[in-house]
Amino acid sequence: MIAEDDNVTALLTAEVLRRAGFAVVRATNGESALEEMERHRPRVMILDINMPRRDGLEVLRIVRRNLAGAQVRILVLSGHAQADIAERARRDGADDYLVKPFAPAELVDRVRRLAALVDDRIQRPRDEG
Protein backbone atom coordinates (compact mmCIF):
# COMPACT_ATOMS: atom_id res chain seq x y z
CA MET A 1 0.00 0.00 0.00
CA ILE A 2 1.23 3.48 -0.87
CA ALA A 3 0.13 6.45 1.23
CA GLU A 4 1.29 9.45 -0.79
CA ASP A 5 -0.47 12.67 -1.80
CA ASP A 6 1.88 13.50 -4.66
CA ASN A 7 0.56 11.98 -7.88
CA VAL A 8 3.93 11.65 -9.60
CA THR A 9 5.64 9.91 -6.70
CA ALA A 10 2.63 7.67 -6.03
CA LEU A 11 2.22 6.56 -9.63
CA LEU A 12 5.93 5.95 -10.19
CA THR A 13 6.26 4.02 -6.94
CA ALA A 14 3.19 1.96 -7.80
CA GLU A 15 4.56 1.25 -11.28
CA VAL A 16 7.89 0.10 -9.86
CA LEU A 17 6.16 -2.24 -7.42
CA ARG A 18 3.63 -3.61 -9.91
CA ARG A 19 6.46 -4.53 -12.25
CA ALA A 20 8.05 -6.41 -9.38
CA GLY A 21 4.84 -8.42 -8.97
CA PHE A 22 3.20 -6.64 -6.03
CA ALA A 23 -0.49 -5.73 -5.88
CA VAL A 24 -0.68 -2.04 -4.98
CA VAL A 25 -3.36 0.03 -3.24
CA ARG A 26 -3.06 3.80 -2.95
CA ALA A 27 -4.22 6.35 -0.36
CA THR A 28 -3.90 10.09 -0.97
CA ASN A 29 -4.06 11.37 2.61
CA GLY A 30 -3.53 10.25 6.18
CA GLU A 31 -7.14 9.42 6.98
CA SER A 32 -7.74 7.42 3.82
CA ALA A 33 -4.45 5.61 4.52
CA LEU A 34 -5.91 4.38 7.82
CA GLU A 35 -9.19 3.38 6.17
CA GLU A 36 -7.45 1.54 3.33
CA MET A 37 -5.22 -0.20 5.80
CA GLU A 38 -8.21 -1.52 7.69
CA ARG A 39 -9.90 -2.60 4.46
CA HIS A 40 -6.97 -4.25 2.67
CA ARG A 41 -4.65 -5.27 5.52
CA PRO A 42 -1.49 -4.78 3.39
CA ARG A 43 1.78 -6.54 4.22
CA VAL A 44 3.86 -3.43 3.54
CA MET A 45 2.90 0.23 3.73
CA ILE A 46 4.96 2.92 2.00
CA LEU A 47 4.29 6.10 3.89
CA ASP A 48 4.98 9.70 2.93
CA ILE A 49 5.63 12.17 5.75
CA ASN A 50 3.92 15.28 4.36
CA MET A 51 0.29 14.42 3.73
CA PRO A 52 -2.97 16.30 4.24
CA ARG A 53 -5.43 15.17 6.97
CA ARG A 54 -2.95 13.45 9.35
CA ASP A 55 0.72 13.44 8.41
CA GLY A 56 2.79 10.31 7.95
CA LEU A 57 4.20 10.26 11.48
CA GLU A 58 0.71 10.50 12.95
CA VAL A 59 -0.51 7.65 10.74
CA LEU A 60 2.55 5.65 11.79
CA ARG A 61 1.78 6.12 15.48
CA ILE A 62 -1.89 5.22 15.03
CA VAL A 63 -1.05 2.10 13.01
CA ARG A 64 1.48 0.99 15.60
CA ARG A 65 -1.02 1.43 18.42
CA ASN A 66 -3.62 -0.53 16.47
CA LEU A 67 -3.56 -4.31 16.85
CA ALA A 68 -4.29 -4.86 13.17
CA GLY A 69 -1.32 -2.71 12.39
CA ALA A 70 1.07 -4.94 14.25
CA GLN A 71 1.48 -7.19 11.18
CA VAL A 72 2.16 -4.44 8.66
CA ARG A 73 5.73 -3.39 7.88
CA ILE A 74 6.19 0.30 7.25
CA LEU A 75 8.68 1.97 4.96
CA VAL A 76 8.82 5.75 5.28
CA LEU A 77 9.60 7.53 2.04
CA SER A 78 10.63 11.15 2.13
CA GLY A 79 12.69 13.89 0.52
CA HIS A 80 16.32 14.38 1.54
CA ALA A 81 15.44 17.71 3.12
CA GLN A 82 13.70 15.75 5.85
CA ALA A 83 16.46 13.27 6.55
CA ASP A 84 16.36 14.27 10.22
CA ILE A 85 12.87 12.78 10.39
CA ALA A 86 14.30 9.28 9.86
CA GLU A 87 15.14 8.90 13.51
CA ARG A 88 11.73 10.10 14.64
CA ALA A 89 10.07 7.70 12.22
CA ARG A 90 12.13 4.78 13.50
CA ARG A 91 11.30 5.75 17.08
CA ASP A 92 7.61 5.82 16.19
CA GLY A 93 7.75 2.31 14.74
CA ALA A 94 8.87 2.57 11.09
CA ASP A 95 10.71 -0.53 9.88
CA ASP A 96 12.72 1.22 7.20
CA TYR A 97 13.36 4.67 5.74
CA LEU A 98 14.09 5.55 2.12
CA VAL A 99 15.16 8.99 0.97
CA LYS A 100 14.12 10.42 -2.41
CA PRO A 101 15.49 10.25 -5.04
CA PHE A 102 15.65 6.46 -4.88
CA ALA A 103 16.75 3.83 -7.40
CA PRO A 104 13.75 1.67 -8.41
CA ALA A 105 15.73 -1.53 -7.73
CA GLU A 106 16.45 -0.39 -4.19
CA LEU A 107 12.79 0.31 -3.47
CA VAL A 108 11.82 -3.16 -4.72
CA ASP A 109 14.60 -4.74 -2.71
CA ARG A 110 13.50 -3.08 0.52
CA VAL A 111 9.80 -3.81 0.00
CA ARG A 112 10.62 -7.46 -0.75
CA ARG A 113 12.65 -7.71 2.43
CA LEU A 114 9.84 -6.20 4.52
CA ALA A 115 7.21 -8.42 2.87
CA ALA A 116 9.37 -11.47 3.55
CA LEU A 117 9.50 -10.53 7.24
CA VAL A 118 5.68 -10.45 7.39
CA ASP A 119 5.39 -13.75 5.49
CA ASP A 120 7.88 -15.29 7.84
CA ARG A 121 5.92 -14.12 10.88
CA ILE A 122 2.65 -15.44 9.45
CA GLN A 123 4.22 -18.74 8.40
CA ARG A 124 5.94 -19.50 11.69
CA PRO A 125 2.84 -19.89 13.90
CA ARG A 126 1.23 -22.05 11.19
CA ASP A 127 4.29 -24.30 11.07
CA GLU A 128 4.38 -24.48 14.83
CA GLY A 129 0.64 -25.31 14.90
Added chain:
Amino acid sequence: MTSASTTLLLLGTLLLGAIAFTSCIALVIHHAVSEAVRVRRERRADEALVLLAAAIIDGEELCSLAALAARRFGGDAVGEVLRRARNDIAGDRAKAITAALESIGEVGKLQRLASSRNTARRRTAIRHLGECGGDGARDALQNALGDREWEVRRAARDGLLSDGRDESIRVAVASYVGETTQNLGWRRSFYARFALVAPAQLCGLLQRATLNPAEEKLAIEALGHARSSIAIPEIRARLTAGDPELRASAARFAGKLRDLASTPSLVQLLTDPDWFVRAAAARGLETLPKTPTTLLALGTCLTDPSWWVRSNAARSLSRDGEPGFAILRTAIAGDDAYARDAAYAALATLRATTVEPNVEAVAASPETVATC
Protein backbone atom coordinates in the same frame (compact mmCIF):
# COMPACT_ATOMS: atom_id res chain seq x y z
CA MET B 1 -21.00 76.63 -3.03
CA THR B 2 -22.10 74.06 -0.47
CA SER B 3 -24.24 72.33 -3.08
CA ALA B 4 -21.31 72.19 -5.55
CA SER B 5 -19.03 70.71 -2.85
CA THR B 6 -21.63 68.10 -2.00
CA THR B 7 -22.02 67.16 -5.66
CA LEU B 8 -18.24 66.90 -6.05
CA LEU B 9 -17.99 64.76 -2.93
CA LEU B 10 -20.76 62.53 -4.17
CA LEU B 11 -19.15 62.16 -7.59
CA GLY B 12 -15.80 61.38 -5.99
CA THR B 13 -17.34 58.74 -3.78
CA LEU B 14 -19.14 57.21 -6.74
CA LEU B 15 -15.92 57.19 -8.77
CA LEU B 16 -13.97 55.53 -5.96
CA GLY B 17 -16.76 53.00 -5.49
CA ALA B 18 -16.75 52.20 -9.19
CA ILE B 19 -12.96 51.77 -9.19
CA ALA B 20 -13.14 49.49 -6.14
CA PHE B 21 -15.96 47.46 -7.68
CA THR B 22 -14.13 47.08 -11.01
CA SER B 23 -10.94 46.05 -9.20
CA CYS B 24 -12.83 43.40 -7.22
CA ILE B 25 -14.42 42.04 -10.41
CA ALA B 26 -11.02 41.99 -12.14
CA LEU B 27 -9.48 40.18 -9.18
CA VAL B 28 -12.24 37.59 -9.11
CA ILE B 29 -11.91 37.01 -12.87
CA HIS B 30 -8.13 36.80 -12.60
CA HIS B 31 -8.41 34.30 -9.77
CA ALA B 32 -10.98 32.18 -11.62
CA VAL B 33 -8.88 32.15 -14.81
CA SER B 34 -5.66 31.28 -12.91
CA GLU B 35 -7.46 28.50 -11.09
CA ALA B 36 -8.90 27.12 -14.33
CA VAL B 37 -5.45 27.22 -15.95
CA ARG B 38 -3.92 25.47 -12.93
CA VAL B 39 -6.57 22.74 -12.89
CA ARG B 40 -6.19 22.22 -16.64
CA ARG B 41 -2.40 22.03 -16.35
CA GLU B 42 -2.65 19.54 -13.49
CA ARG B 43 -5.12 17.40 -15.41
CA ARG B 44 -2.84 17.40 -18.44
CA ALA B 45 0.15 16.56 -16.26
CA ASP B 46 -1.76 13.64 -14.72
CA GLU B 47 -2.69 12.35 -18.17
CA ALA B 48 0.88 12.71 -19.37
CA LEU B 49 2.10 10.89 -16.28
CA VAL B 50 -0.15 7.91 -16.99
CA LEU B 51 1.28 7.71 -20.49
CA LEU B 52 4.89 8.10 -19.36
CA ALA B 53 5.06 6.23 -16.03
CA ALA B 54 6.09 2.85 -17.42
CA ALA B 55 8.73 4.36 -19.71
CA ILE B 56 10.12 6.51 -16.87
CA ILE B 57 10.69 3.43 -14.74
CA ASP B 58 12.09 1.20 -17.41
CA GLY B 59 12.03 1.80 -21.14
CA GLU B 60 14.27 2.89 -23.96
CA GLU B 61 11.44 4.72 -25.70
CA LEU B 62 11.11 7.48 -23.05
CA CYS B 63 12.36 10.22 -25.40
CA SER B 64 9.96 9.34 -28.21
CA LEU B 65 7.05 8.89 -25.79
CA ALA B 66 7.85 12.22 -24.12
CA ALA B 67 7.78 13.90 -27.54
CA LEU B 68 4.39 12.29 -28.25
CA ALA B 69 3.07 13.35 -24.85
CA ALA B 70 4.36 16.90 -25.38
CA ARG B 71 2.43 17.12 -28.64
CA ARG B 72 -0.71 15.76 -27.01
CA PHE B 73 -0.65 17.43 -23.58
CA GLY B 74 1.71 20.36 -24.10
CA GLY B 75 5.42 20.72 -23.35
CA ASP B 76 4.84 22.47 -20.00
CA ALA B 77 2.81 19.57 -18.56
CA VAL B 78 5.26 16.93 -19.75
CA GLY B 79 8.26 18.99 -18.59
CA GLU B 80 6.73 19.29 -15.14
CA VAL B 81 6.04 15.55 -14.92
CA LEU B 82 9.58 14.66 -15.99
CA ARG B 83 11.20 17.17 -13.63
CA ARG B 84 9.21 15.88 -10.71
CA ALA B 85 9.96 12.29 -11.67
CA ARG B 86 13.65 13.15 -11.71
CA ASN B 87 13.32 14.40 -8.13
CA ASP B 88 12.06 10.94 -7.14
CA ILE B 89 14.14 8.57 -9.23
CA ALA B 90 17.90 8.17 -8.96
CA GLY B 91 20.56 6.30 -10.93
CA ASP B 92 20.44 5.45 -14.63
CA ARG B 93 16.76 6.29 -14.96
CA ALA B 94 17.51 9.86 -13.80
CA LYS B 95 19.88 10.16 -16.77
CA ALA B 96 17.17 8.87 -19.11
CA ILE B 97 14.74 11.46 -17.72
CA THR B 98 17.32 14.21 -18.27
CA ALA B 99 17.73 13.06 -21.88
CA ALA B 100 13.95 13.17 -22.34
CA LEU B 101 13.78 16.68 -20.84
CA GLU B 102 16.44 17.80 -23.31
CA SER B 103 14.74 16.07 -26.25
CA ILE B 104 11.37 17.80 -25.73
CA GLY B 105 13.09 21.18 -25.50
CA GLU B 106 12.30 21.76 -21.81
CA VAL B 107 15.92 22.54 -20.94
CA GLY B 108 16.24 24.92 -23.89
CA LYS B 109 13.03 26.70 -22.90
CA LEU B 110 14.23 27.10 -19.32
CA GLN B 111 17.62 28.34 -20.53
CA ARG B 112 15.83 31.08 -22.48
CA LEU B 113 13.67 31.96 -19.48
CA ALA B 114 16.81 32.14 -17.34
CA SER B 115 17.84 35.24 -19.27
CA SER B 116 14.46 36.94 -18.87
CA ARG B 117 14.32 40.49 -17.51
CA ASN B 118 11.79 39.42 -14.90
CA THR B 119 13.56 38.31 -11.69
CA ALA B 120 10.79 35.94 -10.55
CA ARG B 121 10.77 34.26 -13.98
CA ARG B 122 14.56 33.89 -13.95
CA ARG B 123 14.51 32.46 -10.43
CA THR B 124 11.80 29.92 -11.31
CA ALA B 125 13.64 28.91 -14.48
CA ILE B 126 16.88 28.41 -12.56
CA ARG B 127 15.14 26.40 -9.87
CA HIS B 128 13.60 24.15 -12.53
CA LEU B 129 16.92 23.83 -14.34
CA GLY B 130 18.36 22.57 -11.04
CA GLU B 131 15.84 19.72 -11.27
CA CYS B 132 16.72 18.79 -14.87
CA GLY B 133 20.30 17.55 -14.54
CA GLY B 134 22.62 17.27 -17.51
CA ASP B 135 25.32 19.46 -19.02
CA GLY B 136 23.02 22.02 -20.63
CA ALA B 137 21.25 22.75 -17.35
CA ARG B 138 24.55 22.87 -15.49
CA ASP B 139 25.97 25.45 -17.90
CA ALA B 140 22.90 27.64 -17.43
CA LEU B 141 23.20 27.30 -13.64
CA GLN B 142 26.85 28.30 -13.77
CA ASN B 143 25.98 31.37 -15.87
CA ALA B 144 23.28 32.31 -13.36
CA LEU B 145 25.89 32.53 -10.60
CA GLY B 146 26.75 35.94 -12.09
CA ASP B 147 23.11 37.14 -11.98
CA ARG B 148 22.51 40.59 -10.45
CA GLU B 149 19.82 39.25 -8.08
CA TRP B 150 20.85 37.24 -5.03
CA GLU B 151 17.75 35.05 -5.16
CA VAL B 152 18.71 33.82 -8.62
CA ARG B 153 22.32 33.23 -7.59
CA ARG B 154 21.10 31.29 -4.58
CA ALA B 155 18.78 29.09 -6.69
CA ALA B 156 21.68 28.44 -9.07
CA ARG B 157 23.96 27.36 -6.21
CA ASP B 158 21.28 25.03 -4.85
CA GLY B 159 20.86 23.50 -8.31
CA LEU B 160 24.60 23.00 -8.70
CA LEU B 161 24.85 21.32 -5.30
CA SER B 162 22.00 18.98 -6.27
CA ASP B 163 23.83 18.22 -9.53
CA GLY B 164 26.41 16.56 -7.28
CA ARG B 165 29.32 16.50 -9.74
CA ASP B 166 32.66 17.62 -8.31
CA GLU B 167 33.02 20.52 -10.72
CA SER B 168 29.47 21.76 -10.00
CA ILE B 169 30.08 21.64 -6.28
CA ARG B 170 33.43 23.41 -6.61
CA VAL B 171 31.79 26.23 -8.59
CA ALA B 172 28.86 26.47 -6.14
CA VAL B 173 31.22 26.70 -3.17
CA ALA B 174 33.37 29.33 -4.92
CA SER B 175 30.24 31.37 -5.60
CA TYR B 176 29.08 30.98 -2.00
CA VAL B 177 32.44 32.13 -0.65
CA GLY B 178 32.39 35.19 -2.92
CA GLU B 179 28.75 36.06 -2.13
CA THR B 180 28.40 39.53 -0.66
CA THR B 181 24.72 39.31 0.32
CA GLN B 182 24.63 36.80 3.15
CA ASN B 183 22.98 36.21 6.48
CA LEU B 184 23.16 33.40 8.98
CA GLY B 185 19.95 31.68 7.81
CA TRP B 186 21.26 31.62 4.25
CA ARG B 187 24.61 30.24 5.21
CA ARG B 188 23.00 27.54 7.34
CA SER B 189 20.67 26.56 4.53
CA PHE B 190 23.60 26.34 2.05
CA TYR B 191 25.54 23.97 4.30
CA ALA B 192 22.40 21.98 5.17
CA ARG B 193 21.81 21.25 1.48
CA PHE B 194 25.51 20.64 0.90
CA ALA B 195 25.67 18.14 3.79
CA LEU B 196 22.60 16.28 2.56
CA VAL B 197 23.44 15.99 -1.14
CA ALA B 198 27.23 15.71 -1.02
CA PRO B 199 28.51 14.94 2.50
CA ALA B 200 31.76 13.42 1.21
CA GLN B 201 32.65 16.59 -0.70
CA LEU B 202 31.86 18.75 2.33
CA CYS B 203 34.10 16.54 4.48
CA GLY B 204 36.80 16.95 1.82
CA LEU B 205 36.44 20.70 2.09
CA LEU B 206 36.88 20.48 5.87
CA GLN B 207 39.88 18.19 5.42
CA ARG B 208 41.62 20.71 3.19
CA ALA B 209 41.06 23.37 5.87
CA THR B 210 39.98 25.98 3.33
CA LEU B 211 37.13 27.38 5.42
CA ASN B 212 37.39 29.89 8.26
CA PRO B 213 36.29 28.74 11.76
CA ALA B 214 32.83 30.33 11.49
CA GLU B 215 32.15 28.49 8.21
CA GLU B 216 33.65 25.26 9.57
CA LYS B 217 31.24 25.52 12.49
CA LEU B 218 28.25 25.75 10.13
CA ALA B 219 29.60 22.84 8.07
CA ILE B 220 30.08 20.69 11.19
CA GLU B 221 26.55 21.52 12.38
CA ALA B 222 25.04 20.66 8.99
CA LEU B 223 26.87 17.33 8.83
CA GLY B 224 25.85 16.57 12.40
CA HIS B 225 22.19 17.36 11.73
CA ALA B 226 22.34 15.17 8.62
CA ARG B 227 23.78 12.41 10.87
CA SER B 228 26.56 11.88 8.40
CA SER B 229 28.84 9.35 10.05
CA ILE B 230 31.62 9.96 7.52
CA ALA B 231 32.05 13.37 9.17
CA ILE B 232 33.13 11.81 12.49
CA PRO B 233 36.91 12.14 11.91
CA GLU B 234 36.51 15.82 10.96
CA ILE B 235 34.29 16.51 13.95
CA ARG B 236 36.70 14.71 16.27
CA ALA B 237 39.64 16.71 14.89
CA ARG B 238 37.85 19.95 15.78
CA LEU B 239 37.38 19.07 19.44
CA THR B 240 40.81 20.67 19.95
CA ALA B 241 40.26 23.63 17.59
CA GLY B 242 41.51 27.05 18.64
CA ASP B 243 38.12 28.67 18.07
CA PRO B 244 35.85 28.04 21.10
CA GLU B 245 32.61 28.12 19.09
CA LEU B 246 34.01 25.50 16.73
CA ARG B 247 35.07 23.37 19.73
CA ALA B 248 31.58 23.67 21.19
CA SER B 249 29.87 22.60 17.94
CA ALA B 250 32.26 19.68 17.53
CA ALA B 251 31.55 18.59 21.13
CA ARG B 252 27.81 18.71 20.63
CA PHE B 253 27.83 16.74 17.38
CA ALA B 254 30.47 14.21 18.45
CA GLY B 255 27.88 13.17 21.02
CA LYS B 256 24.99 13.31 18.57
CA LEU B 257 26.86 11.00 16.18
CA ARG B 258 27.75 8.74 19.13
CA ASP B 259 31.47 8.82 18.51
CA LEU B 260 32.84 6.69 21.36
CA ALA B 261 36.44 7.57 20.54
CA SER B 262 35.78 11.24 21.28
CA THR B 263 34.85 10.55 24.94
CA PRO B 264 38.31 11.38 26.42
CA SER B 265 38.39 14.69 24.50
CA LEU B 266 34.86 15.53 25.65
CA VAL B 267 35.84 14.85 29.25
CA GLN B 268 38.79 17.23 28.81
CA LEU B 269 36.47 19.87 27.38
CA LEU B 270 34.44 19.77 30.62
CA THR B 271 37.22 21.95 32.06
CA ASP B 272 37.45 24.30 29.06
CA PRO B 273 37.83 28.02 29.94
CA ASP B 274 34.67 28.88 27.93
CA TRP B 275 31.37 27.96 29.60
CA PHE B 276 29.55 27.18 26.33
CA VAL B 277 32.24 24.64 25.41
CA ARG B 278 31.86 22.96 28.81
CA ALA B 279 28.07 22.97 28.40
CA ALA B 280 28.34 21.44 24.91
CA ALA B 281 30.75 18.76 26.13
CA ALA B 282 28.40 17.84 28.98
CA ARG B 283 25.54 17.61 26.51
CA GLY B 284 27.64 15.62 24.05
CA LEU B 285 28.40 13.03 26.72
CA GLU B 286 24.69 12.44 27.30
CA THR B 287 24.39 9.81 24.57
CA LEU B 288 27.77 8.13 25.17
CA PRO B 289 28.50 5.30 27.62
CA LYS B 290 30.24 6.66 30.70
CA THR B 291 33.34 5.37 32.46
CA PRO B 292 33.89 6.14 36.17
CA THR B 293 36.23 8.97 35.11
CA THR B 294 33.51 10.48 32.92
CA LEU B 295 30.94 10.20 35.71
CA LEU B 296 33.33 11.87 38.15
CA ALA B 297 34.05 14.72 35.70
CA LEU B 298 30.32 15.25 35.11
CA GLY B 299 29.74 15.20 38.86
CA THR B 300 32.30 17.97 39.27
CA CYS B 301 30.43 20.00 36.65
CA LEU B 302 27.39 20.09 38.94
CA THR B 303 29.18 22.88 40.83
CA ASP B 304 30.19 24.79 37.69
CA PRO B 305 29.54 28.57 37.81
CA SER B 306 27.39 28.33 34.64
CA TRP B 307 23.78 27.17 34.92
CA TRP B 308 23.94 25.59 31.45
CA VAL B 309 26.94 23.45 32.38
CA ARG B 310 25.33 22.31 35.63
CA SER B 311 22.04 21.56 33.91
CA ASN B 312 23.62 19.62 31.01
CA ALA B 313 25.89 17.67 33.34
CA ALA B 314 22.95 16.67 35.54
CA ARG B 315 20.96 15.68 32.47
CA SER B 316 23.84 13.52 31.21
CA LEU B 317 24.17 11.85 34.60
CA SER B 318 20.44 11.18 34.81
CA ARG B 319 20.58 9.25 31.51
CA ASP B 320 23.07 6.71 32.78
CA GLY B 321 21.15 4.59 35.25
CA GLU B 322 22.22 3.86 38.80
CA PRO B 323 25.85 5.14 38.69
CA GLY B 324 24.58 8.54 37.47
CA PHE B 325 21.68 8.55 39.95
CA ALA B 326 24.12 7.93 42.81
CA ILE B 327 26.08 11.07 41.92
CA LEU B 328 22.88 13.10 41.59
CA ARG B 329 21.69 11.84 44.99
CA THR B 330 25.00 12.85 46.52
CA ALA B 331 24.57 16.34 45.00
CA ILE B 332 21.04 16.57 46.38
CA ALA B 333 22.33 15.65 49.82
CA GLY B 334 25.26 18.08 49.55
CA ASP B 335 25.70 21.70 50.66
CA ASP B 336 25.93 23.29 47.22
CA ALA B 337 22.49 24.71 46.46
CA TYR B 338 23.28 25.10 42.73
CA ALA B 339 24.34 21.46 42.37
CA ARG B 340 21.29 20.38 44.36
CA ASP B 341 18.94 22.34 42.07
CA ALA B 342 20.54 20.95 38.88
CA ALA B 343 20.38 17.37 40.16
CA TYR B 344 16.82 17.72 41.35
CA ALA B 345 15.67 19.32 38.07
CA ALA B 346 17.26 16.51 36.06
CA LEU B 347 15.52 13.86 38.15
CA ALA B 348 12.22 15.73 37.94
CA THR B 349 12.52 15.82 34.13
CA LEU B 350 13.17 12.10 34.09
CA ARG B 351 10.18 11.49 36.28
CA ALA B 352 7.99 13.57 33.94
CA THR B 353 9.09 11.71 30.82
CA THR B 354 9.36 8.32 32.57
CA VAL B 355 12.40 7.38 30.54
CA GLU B 356 13.73 5.07 33.23
CA PRO B 357 11.50 2.62 35.05
CA ASN B 358 13.21 3.15 38.39
CA VAL B 359 13.14 6.94 38.32
CA GLU B 360 10.27 7.18 40.76
CA ALA B 361 12.27 5.10 43.16
CA VAL B 362 15.36 7.21 42.63
CA ALA B 363 13.63 10.55 43.09
CA ALA B 364 11.63 9.29 46.06
CA SER B 365 14.44 7.36 47.70
CA PRO B 366 14.57 7.88 51.50
CA GLU B 367 17.85 9.72 51.14
CA THR B 368 16.46 12.17 48.58
CA VAL B 369 13.25 12.80 50.48
CA ALA B 370 15.06 13.27 53.76
CA THR B 371 17.38 15.84 52.24
CA CYS B 372 14.87 17.84 50.25
